[in-house]
Amino acid sequence: MNGRRSRSPDPDVPLSGTVRVDPRTKRLTSRLQAGDVAVIDHADLDQVSANALVACRPAAVVNAAASTTGAYPNMGPQILLDAGIPLLDAAGPEVMSLEEGSHATVVGDQVRVDGVVVAEATRLTADMVAQSRERARDNLSEQIEAFSHNTMEYVRAERELLLDGIGIPELRTDFTGRYALVVVRGYHYKEDLQTLRPFLREARPVLIGVDGGADALLEMGHRPDLVVGDMDSVSDAALTSGAELVVHAYRDGRAPGLERVEALGVTDAVVLPAPGTSEDIAMLIADELGAELIVAVGSHATLVEFLDKGRQGMASTFLTRLRVGSKLVDAKGVSLLYRSRVPAVSLVWLVLAGLLALLVALAVTPGGRALLGVLAVRWDDVWAWIEGLF
Numbered sequence: 001m002n003g004r005r006s007r008s009p010d011p012d013v014p015l016s017g018t019v020r021v022d023p024r025t026k027r028l029t030s031r032l033q034a035g036d037v038a039v040i041d042h043a044d045l046d047q048v049s050a051n052a053l054v055a056c057r058p059a060a061v062v063n064a065a066a067s068t069t070g071a072y073p074n075m076g077p078q079i080l081l082d083a084g085i086p087l088l089d090a091a092g093p094e095v096m097s098l099e100e101g102s103h104a105t106v107v108g109d110q111v112r113v114d115g116v117v118v119a120e121a122t123r124l125t126a127d128m129v130a131q132s133r134e135r136a137r138d139n140l141s142e143q144i145e146a147f148s149h150n151t152m153e154y155v156r157a158e159r160e161l162l163l164d165g166i167g168i169p170e171l172r173t174d175f176t177g178r179y180a181l182v183v184v185r186g187y188h189y190k191e192d193l194q195t196l197r198p199f200l201r202e203a204r205p206v207l208i209g210v211d212g213g214a215d216a217l218l219e220m221g222h223r224p225d226l227v228v229g230d231m232d233s234v235s236d237a238a239l240t241s242g243a244e245l246v247v248h249a250y251r252d253g254r255a256p257g258l259e260r261v262e263a264l265g266v267t268d269a270v271v272l273p274a275p276g277t278s279e280d281i282a283m284l285i286a287d288e289l290g291a292e293l294i295v296a297v298g299s300h301a302t303l304v305e306f307l308d309k310g311r312q313g314m315a316s317t318f319l320t321r322l323r324v325g326s327k328l329v330d331a332k333g334v335s336l337l338y339r340s341r342v343p344a345v346s347l348v349w350l351v352l353a354g355l356l357a358l359l360v361a362l363a364v365t366p367g368g369r370a371l372l373g374v375l376a377v378r379w380d381d382v383w384a385w386i387e388g389l390f
Contacts, residue, residue: 009084009086011086011107011108011109011123012107012108013107014105014106014107015037015059015060015086015105015106015107016037016059016103016104016105016106017035017036017037017058017059017060017103017104018033018035018036018037018101018102018103018104019036019037019039019098019099019100019101019102019103019104019113020032020033020036020037020038020039020058020100021039021096021098021099021100022039022040023040023041023042023096024232025040025042025045025049025052025053026049026052026212026232026233027232027233028040029049029052029053029055029056030233030235032053032056032058033056034056034057034058035057035058035059036056036058036059037058037059037060037061037062037104037106037111038053038056038058038060038061038062039062039064039095039096039098040061040062040063040064040065041063041064041065041093041096042063042065042067042076043065043066043067043069044066044067044068044069044071044072044074044076045063045067045068045074045076045077045080046074046075046076047074047075047076047079047187048185048186048187049076050075050076050077050079050080051079052185053080053085054079054080054083054085057085058085059085059086059106060085060086060087060088060106061080061085061086061087061088062088062091062095062106062111062119062121063087063088063089063090063091063121064090064091064092064093064094064095064096065090066089066090067087067089067090067124068129068132068133068136070132070135070136070139071136071139071143072136072139072140072143073133073134073136073137073140074133074136077089077124077129077132078126078129078130078133081124081125081126081129086106086123087123087124088106088109088111088119088121088122088123088124089121089122089123089124090121090122091111091119091120091121092119092121094118094119095111095118095119095121098111098113098118098119104118108123109121109122109123151318151319166272166274166275166281166284166288167274168272168284168285168288168289169270169272171226171244171246171270171285171289172244173206173225173226173244173289174206175206175285175286175289175290175291176289176290177290177292178204178205178206178290178291178292179203179205179206179291179292179293179294179295180205180206180208180286180291180293180294180295181196181200181205181206181207181208181295181297182208182210182213182279182282182283182286182294182295182296182297182299183207183208183209183210183213183214183216183217183224183297183298184210184211184213184279184296184297184298184299185210185211185212185213185215185216185233185298186279186298186299187298187299188298189213189216189297189298190216192297192298192331192332193216193217193220193297193331194220195331195332196295196297196331196334199295199334200222205293205295206225206226206286206291207222207223207224207225207226208224208225208226208227208228208282208285208286209224209226209227209228209234209238209243210227210228210229210278210279210282211227211228211229211230211231211232211233211234211278212233212234212235213297213298214227214234214235214238214239214241214243215234215235215237215238216297216298218235218237218238218241223241223242223243224238224241224243225243225244226243226244226245226246226282226285227239227243227244227245227246228246228248228278228281228282228285229246229247229248229257229278230247230248230255230256230257230278231245231247231257231258231260231261232256232257232260236264239260239261239264239266240264240265240266244268244270245261245266245268245269245270246269246270246271246272246281246285247261247269247270247271247272248272248274248278248281249271249272249273249274250273251273251274251275252273253271253273255271255273258271275316276316276317276319276320277316277317279299279317280316280317280319280320283296283320283324283328284320284323284324286324286327287323287324287327291327292327293327293329294324294327294328294329295329295330295331295334296328296329296330296331297331298331299330
């Protein structure tokens with residue numbers, strides 16, 4: 001976001017586009033095109049999902065659920081409105097039955113297909129969103145209390161994570177004594193990756209892409225060493241890039257993403273049943289396999305970011321950070337402290353190479369040879385003067 005507000009379209013002006021429907025927003029954005037009508041079912045629309053929708057530039061977003069339930073002051077609706085994208089809220093579950101690829105028109109609070117009203121919703125305004133966020137702030141104390149309770153329950157259920165780790169299988173990627181960069185397609189990941197260019201060039205860390213984070217690395221011109229996740233929001237290009245794949249599975253061993261990986265011809269993927277989120281698993285892998293430092297890009301750190309993940313995700317993330325301890329550093333801290341260093345020896349060689357190139361250029365031209373001859377005579381005079389002093 002550039003901080004500038006876009007002007008909201010006139011609600012009476014029809015907006016038409018191809019319907020794209022998916023209950024999972026991150027899966028929808030992988031096929032959403034500019035001018036489409038995005039139909040989602042996303043209660044408490046979070047910042048990451050909203051930014052992904054904005055990047056696709058849809059004509060409008062229709063949410064079957066409430067974009068802000070009042071549980072906490074989520075930023076998603078405000079981000080869409082600031083980008084000038086209309087948001088029709090609480091359209092009801094029936095809107096999810098719209099046919100993918102059909103043509104829909106949004107006018108005011110209505111969604112129409114072939115002139116027939118198929119859904120009515122609340123078209124959010126900036127004032128409505130601001131009031132909802134203000135009311136949601138009053139509920140933060142309840143959310144913090146619920147988070148604390150949920151975390152304690154999670155610690156009791158998964159205490160072996162703190163004591164024994166998650167049992168990392170043998171991987172071919174070597175972490176011993178190296179830095180690890182864990183990239184999540186989350187908050188400000190593009191900006192963080194840009195600022196980390198000197199660090200990537202000089203430290204050469206192990207590159208771990210968490211689902212779509214692998215594509216973020218490819219976009220920067222870096223091939224990930226490891227891709228971790230349930231493989232539902234990562235491209236085929238990333239999965240077949242040569243990176244080692246770790247498919248995050250449920251505790252009972254079910255791994256829905258494995259079928260997709262094997263269909264692409266990747267037969268050596270590692271299945272890892274473990275609690276928590278894929279982001280957590282990536283950090284635990286780096287920690288248990290001997291990484292000296294773990295740099296997190298796009299990860300969750302603030303209270304609102306934790307709340308965006310949901311209570312279960314918050315608890316596992318909190319527990320993971322207890323486990324990895326002082327090894328974990330946020331990318332913003334690295335970019336502020338890290339400076340690209342040019343060794344003095346390299347500077348000396350650079351100056352010498354420049355002087356050599358200048359001498360060669362002078363030697364191959366008549367004017368240059370004449371200038372070198374004059375300089376040689378002057379040098380003889382200077383040397384004779386120095387000898388005369390002694």
